[in-house]
Amino acid sequence: MSLPDRLRAPLISAVVATLISGLLAYAPTAAEAAAKPDRRPASAGANTPAPGTRAAMLAREQRRAKADGLTRSRVKFARSSYLCVGYKACNQAGMGSGGYAAVNDKMYWRMYAGHNCTNYAAYRMVSSGLPNTRPWSGGGNATYWGTSVPSLTDKVPTVGAVAWWKANAGPAGSAGHVAYVERVVSATEIVISQDSWGGDFSWATVTKASGNWPSGFIHFNDLKLVNKAAPTVSGIAKVGSTLTASAGTWNPTDAKVSYQWYANGAAIPSATKSTLPITGGLLGQSIKVKTTASKTGFAKKAATSAATAAVLPGVLTSTTAPAVSGVVKVDKTLTLNQGAWNVAPDSTTVQWYADGQPIAGAVTGTLKLTPDLAGRAITASVTASRAYYDPIAVATAATAPVALGTIKAKRKPTMTGKAKPGQTLTVDPGLYRPTDATAAIQWLRDGQPVPGAVGTTYRVSGADLGAKISSSITVVRAGYATTALTTPVTARAKATPRIKVERVRLKHGVKLRLTVLTRLVPTVEGAVQVRVQGGFRQKVVLRHGVARLRVSDLPKGKRALKIVYLGSPTVARVAKRGTVSMP
Template sequence: MLPPDRRPSPPRPALLASLLALLLGLAGLAAVPSASAASSTYLCTGYVACSKAGYPSGGYRTEGSKMWWRMYAGHNCTNYVAYRLVKSGASSERPWSGSGNATNWGVALSGLVDQTPRVGAVAWYKANGGWAGSSGHVAYVEEVVSATQILVSEDNWGGDFDWRVVTKGTNGWPDGFIHVNDTPLEVVSEPVVSGDVAVGETLSVDPGSYAEDADVSVRWFAAGTRIKGATALTFTPTVAQWKKRLSVRVVAKATGYARTVIDTDRTHGVRRGTIEVTTDPVVTGTAQVDQVLTTSLGRYSPAAAATKIAWYADGTRVRGESGRTLTVTPDLVDTRITAKVAASTEAYKVQRATTSETKDVAPGVIRLDDPFGLDGRAELGDALTVAPGTVSWPTDADVSYEWLRGQTTSNARSASSTDGSGVSEDSLTYTLGTRDVGKQVGVRVTVSRPGYTTEEFVLRSGSLTTTSSVLDLDATPRVRTREVRVKGTQRTRTVVNRKVVVNAGVEAPGRKVVNGAVRATLTLADGTQQVVEGTLEDGTVRLVLTNVPRGKQKIRVDYLGTKIVEASAAKVTVRVPRR
């Protein structure tokens, strides 16, 4: 077929009309519809009237002077439909060679013809049908009301532009529909995937919204490959999708429109999921040195493929302990123990679950198989000896001895070599000395080990016999006189100053030197007393009583005693001369 700009010289009018109809494509309809028009309802006729009624020509009123797909310009069904198809996005080149008459469209494009009307499709009429003339007819489907009713716009050779309603079952219904570039369903909002893109986390897709009520279906893809069975609006990635990028293909269908297919943007690669702790691990056992604590592993969703355990004391890692049990060691005393379980499985982040704290770790218990004892007699000069007991646990416990002197342990004082009694090097024996006289002597045995409760035992001897003091008194009175002159009188008197000097000595068995206080008491006939006290030096003391009355006098001398030597007393009688 020759293009219009290379047509031969025009023949006579009748032949010219036939030739133009063949080469350019002319509508088979007359300007005035035939009697069969009753099968269609006209909504408007003419560019102006239709535009005012809200039925536009899509711009053909001004663009119809051009040839589209090499069809005849002006009022012509084929040029109008070709214009509408090109403006909808179809190629500007006619998609076939040969006759452009309307009746040939369905033949040349037979692979695109079916009986389903869609917006933007070509309503095709064969030649000499109930509606079309000898050249056939084409119209543009504007709306699909239902499967049996459509609205078309058209232009007519030798006629005018119009819109009409066509009902199926009448001779106005097209012989077929050519789907060159059907109008897709208008997308108001694009579909979007939302949610945490991670294994085990549920994602959602908003399928978008459309200008018409549409049925939508979705398909989920991972790295461009369809995920079998994933056709819901939600999807939970599994290990199979780990690290892959996801997308969703949304297919929207509405009556009269070609299906609309939209692929969402791909997400980032699916991240590791989060393991859920469904049951926390728990530590059982007694928090005490030498006891064994045990931790459960807990439960997880999904189930953990592997677990690792770490033990902590007051939040500090206990080195070297990674099993389900922990033997409590002395260095953990007064701390609180926890266990952390790290659960892991493929494509999931490691989840760490921590047990609750135990009570403060209590010290361990020292165990004795045989008790300690104390041998020896409580006599001056004898030795007391500790009979060692047997410490069965811990085997490296420290045992120490402290010798005590006192009536009770509450006021006991440590005995030491400074007492003059001596303590053996191994501290197991102690020789009783004079300082121990009258006191209860014992030994405090201390069994200790860091991290264990210290055990103490006080072993006591009987009391030593008290040593009595012996007073050796030398009370030799000496009277000294001196003359005193008293002025104011004519007489002179001689005053005699009468003194008694008492030299007292104190001795005690087992003591080289006795110390302490000595008191001399002079009691007169009228009951009054004169008291003089002094302190022994090297076992002796000199006490002086003055102004002692004449005659025979009795003096009591008391040694007041110490913690070691008991008190003692002696009496002496002296005669004071009258001169």
């Protein structure tokens, strides 16, 4: 796996240039350390440095290095390898120096203080608990580290180890390089923290594919997985029960934990989960669990729980409670899932209940919900039996009360006839399931019940003028929800009028008096449209059922006449044709 991209933040170009241009990793030999003023801490036997300027001290160190044959070695990592540069920037990014930033003016393992890979790596080892005494004799340059302690050096990266590069290997120069292994991402990718001569503190990613893989890893004092609290076993140790193990407490906390259960000290085959079902074969044996923590870059660590008392004989128990499934509604069928048991029963029996009362004959895995069960809560009980176990009865949770059934229309209601006064409308109520459901018909005028208007027929009267007629069919059956359907509404009921025309001859035209009347409406309102052959057209509003108009300016002779009453909410549209003679 690779580190998240967010860790590969862009580096300040000037700092990166400084890193790449001059990383020197070396330390003085024992002879050099003896000749040089010792700047080790007092606890390590350090002497107070001789007075002098920093420049003078640096020049003196350079002369001694040259006299001892030490050479500057430059470390060259690709810019993309760096995750952070500088104590402050790295600390803000959550990648600290382990406290080195505050004490880098001191010498560790007789390494030069300050920005120096060997002094930093030595500091991390001393911080891990090792004494501030170089654990080998001879040169302190990074290239000598791995060869000086071959028994501690191998090719396996671990967290807390020192990553070591021989002289001129990978990114190292002629003095080699060392760094501290912060993380092991995989067998081919690690994250290191390092300091460098002439450069700065940094964190970086190293992969085998980059060509910068260390020459080896020195395991002075690797970080270890630590068990802070042993695993524990909870549950009752008896046949048929399940024991549960805790993982224990580990540091680092993100270590992966595996399990192995034991009976009387012997590993139980395939018992590698955090839970252990206790079978009859474990009767009388003491149980314990061992948890093993693992994390990439760390050696595995195991811890063992205390042993339980000897496993007791068990009881037949339900591990998965029986349950009822299905739609809880009249005409539907419920199904019983008998659940699961810690051991297989020899036999089971079933009984269904309604509101806690046994339902006669309901002893199978299914139950048809009949109308008499409407409104009652349903449960089922499963009784399991097995030789050498006590029988046990387990009930399901109660269902909601059985809902009323739904009456279904096999054929929807229809209505025939015309909504005209004196005409009869007829409704077919339709067909329904169940077939013994009964239908009641109520006639509606503009959606409101017409008092006393029930049954399959309805005679339209003057009271219906201007209204739309429909019917409501209510279907009922015990144990079922009432169903109500409505037929489509008719057009508005209207009276059919007649038009009476009176003509009065004038000197230059004709005067027409038009009367629109019907016996069902005392006074017809609305308007009439009059057309006379030759181009005459006029719309006239009725006044008390009468319209008057004058037709003139047409050629002499007989002309076709068309009168159209345009209708009203209670009176239908009607037309009349005739002739008129123009003088």
